[in-house]
Amino acid sequence: MLLNASGCLDALVAPDVARGLDAFVTKTVTPLPRDGNAPVRIAETDVGMLNSIGLANPGIDRFLTRMLPRLEQLGAPLWVSVGGFETDDYADLCSRLDDYASVSAIELNVSCPNVETPAESTAQIVAAARLATRKPLWAKLSPAVPDIGEVAKAAQAAGADGLSLVNTIRGLKLDPRTLRPALGPGHGGLSGPALKPVALDAVATCYRATGMPIVGMGGIRTGLDALEFIAAGARHVAIGTTLFADPDAPARIRIELHAAARERGWTTYEDAYAEAHREALSVRTT
Amino acid sequence: MRRERLSVVANEQIGTYTLLRVRRGGIEPGLPGQFFMLEAPGRLLPRPMSLCLALVGELAFLIDPIGPGTQALCALEAGEQLHVLGPLGNGFDLDVERPLLVGGGIGIAPLPYLWERLGSPPAVLGFRSERHAEAAALVPNAQVCVEPTLVTELIPAGFDVLACGPEPMLEAVRAVAPAAQLAWEAPMACGYGACYGCAVEIDGVLMRLCVEGPVLHAA
Numbered sequence: 001m002l003l004n005a006s007g008c009l010d011a012l013v014a015p016d017v018a019r020g021l022d023a024f025v026t027k028t029v030t031p032l033p034r035d036g037n038a039p040v041r042i043a044e045t046d047v048g049m050l051n052s053i054g055l056a057n058p059g060i061d062r063f064l065t066r067m068l069p070r071l072e073q074l075g076a077p078l079w080v081s082v083g084g085f086e087t088d089d090y091a092d093l094c095s096r097l098d099d100y101a102s103v104s105a106i107e108l109n110v111s112c113p114n115v116e117t118p119a120e121s122t123a124q125i126v127a128a129a130r131l132a133t134r135k136p137l138w139a140k141l142s143p144a145v146p147d148i149g150e151v152a153k154a155a156q157a158a159g160a161d162g163l164s165l166v167n168t169i170r171g172l173k174l175d176p177r178t179l180r181p182a183l184g185p186g187h188g189g190l191s192g193p194a195l196k197p198v199a200l201d202a203v204a205t206c207y208r209a210t211g212m213p214i215v216g217m218g219g220i221r222t223g224l225d226a227l228e229f230i231a232a233g234a235r236h237v238a239i240g241t242t243l244f245a246d247p248d249a250p251a252r253i254r255i256e257l258h259a260a261a262r263e264r265g266w267t268t269y270e271d272a273y274a275e276a277h278r279e280a281l282s283v284r285t286t
Numbered sequence: 287m288r289r290e291r292l293s294v295v296a297n298e299q300i301g302t303y304t305l306l307r308v309r310r311g312g313i314e315p316g317l318p319g320q321f322f323m324l325e326a327p328g329r330l331l332p333r334p335m336s337l338c339l340a341l342v343g344e345l346a347f348l349i350d351p352i353g354p355g356t357q358a359l360c361a362l363e364a365g366e367q368l369h370v371l372g373p374l375g376n377g378f379d380l381d382v383e384r385p386l387l388v389g390g391g392i393g394i395a396p397l398p399y400l401w402e403r404l405g406s407p408p409a410v411l412g413f414r415s416e417r418h419a420e421a422a423a424l425v426p427n428a429q430v431c432v433e434p435t436l437v438t439e440l441i442p443a444g445f446d447v448l449a450c451g452p453e454p455m456l457e458a459v460r461a462v463a464p465a466a467q468l469a470w471e472a473p474m475a476c477g478y479g480a481c482y483g484c485a486v487e488i489d490g491v492l493m494r495l496c497v498e499g500p501v502l503h504a505a
Contacts, residue, residue: 007482008481010479010480013478013479013480013497014478014479027482035492036482036485036492038487039472039485039486039487039492040472040473041482041484041485042473042474042475042481042484043473044329044330047330048330049330049331049475051475051481053481053483053485056485056492193330241330241475243476243480244332244476244480244481245325245330245331245332245475245476246289246369247287247289247371247476247478
């Protein structure tokens, strides 16, 4: 499947772009409304971009009453990204979403670099969310940890159904004239091509550690980029920063992905799945 | 909105600015004040530019080469191609009785097209230097000032003000013309509501400029 990275598309403003995806992932919803961080919120870097949006969203109440009914009109499967500041927030959000048949899956954003990190561990959050919903749970992890494979294993043990890899990592850009931070809040989350090697390694590591279904994302600009993530162990891929530059990217990347797979002797791109780790996996599972 | 790969017709130097002219292709010019995302060669993100002139079969953008993206755009040569997405956002409301155009610096970019659409209304333009002020030629018969004189000192009473310029200028304009239409500016990654990056705080309210602006009523 081809998805968008959470926070990189507003399906209500650009429904045609969202319909080009296999599922639409919402911007992270929090318990209460948030305006987000003070401007300036984005800055381009040499090989990526920084953002510090700060989880701007209408909060779960308005999301359910005002946005979800309109998102349901899209006709695309909906994944809802949820975020909070303590374990109970995640459990409450999942519980609220559990009754809505239109919600196909829930992504647990436990890794936003632009807000205070929840004090509890990923495993505690996943376990609490697991008790609150029957929906498929995807844990979105940060690669900025000593061993992401261990975090993935903990998420799996706590009941996650899949992993979304990766979230942005913290970065800083200084205005070359003033040598002051280019972003209002100072640092931001790094995305785009600069993140791709980090993300690819996270996918390969977590796939090897858990064998779980993974949505791979981080700097995917072309079908070949997407194929690399699939070969590393991603079942699905998501595009983020690329959508900013090219709203036609979903259709283009699909075409390129099929072509790139065929050029390498695969009938479909799924055949490339975990190519890089077939051997490692067979060792792990025997 | 529509995205197409367009060919460069010419890049013309106007004072310190560059007028980038591209073939129009199937892209509509939209309303004055609306903007387009221009692919900046070699850069990750496109750059937002309001339309400066809707020439026959062409779109023209006035660019100030202040960073790597705008410098790459100004270095484009005739025949080279770039992706253009637009028109985007909300332009000026043209239903005004006594229009007066007010522009500052590169903020004059949307005014030549606005001037044309409104039937050559009066205009006042302010610039940092005489060299910057050469771009005033794009708005015929405009009254022009150079710092230390500020453009807000030239705004007469009784007009419907339509303004574009740096934020301090817009704040000063709305102090003297509370009903003015103001075209704001902010860094944008996408231009179509996806990134939430162009939020600006106006009177304590955060607005996504690409969707709710860039032209906003001052009051």
